[in-house]
Amino acid sequence: MSTVKIRELNDAFRATFKGGKVLMTASVEELPACVKAEALLIVGTFSAFTPDNDPHGEHDFGKFKFVGRTFFWKIDYYDKQCEFGSDDPSNPEITTRVLTLMFASDY
Template sequence: MTDAVELTEAEAEAQVIAKQNDQFRKTWGADFTIPGKIVVTQSVACLSAGAQVQIMRAVQAFDTFTEDNDPYGDHSFGAFEIECAGETVKLFWKIDLYDRAYKYGSEAPADTSETRRVLTILQRHEY
């Protein structure tokens, strides 16, 4: 019976984190009640300005969460594609939860006063 209670608590925490992750991602980090950073890899940074806009819009609009790409229910990962210079570019985004100093994983991931998010955007071949 204890396991069922712990699972319920874990699911409830995952739902809180998912809501925070969605808010951070959809506002592109502009909601300062959910602190964090957005970073891109060098190969993403080298894409055109038009591609950068497509990427931002795709990450903000992402809502295709499934059991396969969101097994914990915390909305911390997504895969998507954009068109750039006539080619399909395959990308991932992921959100990692750190302590306030961005040094270690957060010990209280649902507590926005103790947790800092890092949203990373990378090309699939970099994962």
């Protein structure tokens, strides 16, 4: 598996939300639509990766503050049926990316 390829696929997914699924925890889902939309825009342009929040260099986790709340987002890798973990997250032919947006308190 290639860390560079995984990072590129994750960045492309976050920027377009194509090639995977986007989920929100129930508490985030309850926010007004305009707040959720802005939070997703922040996820899509997130670039504050550090060794602390991105130790493997895959750009699969982020944290930001917005509307007085701390949000987390994370990307998980599943097989195409979303039943099991992906055998190779660097291969988009066998991987479904799932991004979850949540409050830090949901984690």
